[in-house]
Amino acid sequence: xxxxxxxxxxxxxxxxxxxxxxxxxxxxxxxxxxxxxxxxxxxxxxxxxxxxxxxxxxxxxxxxxxxxxxxxxxxxxxxxxxxxxxxxxxxxxxxxxxxxxxxxxxxxxxxx
Amino acid sequence: xxxxxxxxxxxxxxxxxxxxxxxxxxxxxxxxxxxxxxxxxxxxxxxxxxxxxxxxxxxxxxxxxxxxxxxxxxxxxxxxxxxxxxxxxxxxxxxxxxxxxxxxxxxxxxxxx
Numbered sequence: 469x470x471x472x473x474x475x476x477x478x479x480x481x482x483x484x485x486x487x488x489x490x491x492x493x494x495x496x497x498x499x500x501x502x503x504x505x506x507x508x509x510x511x512x513x514x515x516x517x518x519x520x521x522x523x524x525x526x527x528x529x530x531x532x533x534x535x536x537x538x539x540x541x542x543x544x545x546x547x548x549x550x551x552x553x554x555x556x557x558x559x560x561x562x563x564x565x566x567x568x569x570x571x572x573x574x575x576x577x578x579x580x
Numbered sequence: 581x582x583x584x585x586x587x588x589x590x591x592x593x594x595x596x597x598x599x600x601x602x603x604x605x606x607x608x609x610x611x612x613x614x615x616x617x618x619x620x621x622x623x624x625x626x627x628x629x630x631x632x633x634x635x636x637x638x639x640x641x642x643x644x645x646x647x648x649x650x651x652x653x654x655x656x657x658x659x660x661x662x663x664x665x666x667x668x669x670x671x672x673x674x675x676x677x678x679x680x681x682x683x684x685x686x687x688x689x690x691x692x693x
Binding site: 472501503508509510511512513516526527558560568569570571572573574 | 616621622623624625626629669680681683684685686
C-alpha cells in the first residue's frame with residue numbers, strides 16, 4: 469500500500485531533550501515536506517526537500533532540522549525542544565511538487 | 581506573498597443539505613488550487629484540484645471552480661452526508677513557490693443525521 473509513515477504518533481517530552489520524528493514513504497517520491505498544524509493558524513511548512521541532499525526552509529524553520537540522505541526518509545529533528553513547539557506535525561510526499569501530496573497520519577508532540 | 585482565506589467555521593448542517601465553503605486567495609503568479617480534507621485522527625487527503633482558470637475540480641460529489649476574476653475556489657456539495665464531517669482546507673501553490681503549499685486555516689464541518 470502506498471503510504472507515508474510517521475513515527476511516533478504521540479510523544480510527550482521535556483524541554484531541551486533532543487528528539488527525532490521519522491518519516492518514510494514507499495512511493496519513490498522526490499518531494500517531501502514537513503508541516504505543523506496549530507489551531508487558528510492552519511498548516512505551516514517547516515522544511516521541504518526536492519530530492520536527496522536537497523533541502524530548504526519553509527515558513528517556520530526555526531528550532532528544527534531535517535536531513536535527506538536517502539529518497540524514502542525525511543526525519544524531523546528538534547535539537548532542543550521548547551513548549552512553543554507543541555503541535556501536530558505532518559510529513560508529506562509528492563511525485564511532482566505540490567500536485568497531490570500524500571500526507572502521513574500525524575505526530576502529536578507535547579513539550580513540557 | 582501568497583495567502584488563502586477560508587470562511588470561518590465551524591459549519592453545522594443537516595444531512596442532505598447543500599454545502600458551500602468559501603475560499604479566496606492572493607498569489608503573485610498563476611497558482612494551482614486545492615481542497616484537502618482531514619477526517620478525525622487522520623492526515624490530510626487531497627479532495628480535488630484545479631490547475632488553471634475556469635477548471636472545475638470534482639471528487640466524491642464535491643466540486644470547486646477556479647475563478648480567476650474573483651480569485652476564488654469555493655467548495656460545494658449538493659447533498660452532504662454524516663460521513664462528510666471533517667476539516668476542509670483550501671490551499672494553493674504557484675510555480676514561484678515550488679513545492680510549497682499555502683493553506684487556509686481550515687473549516688470544521690459537522691453533518692448531523
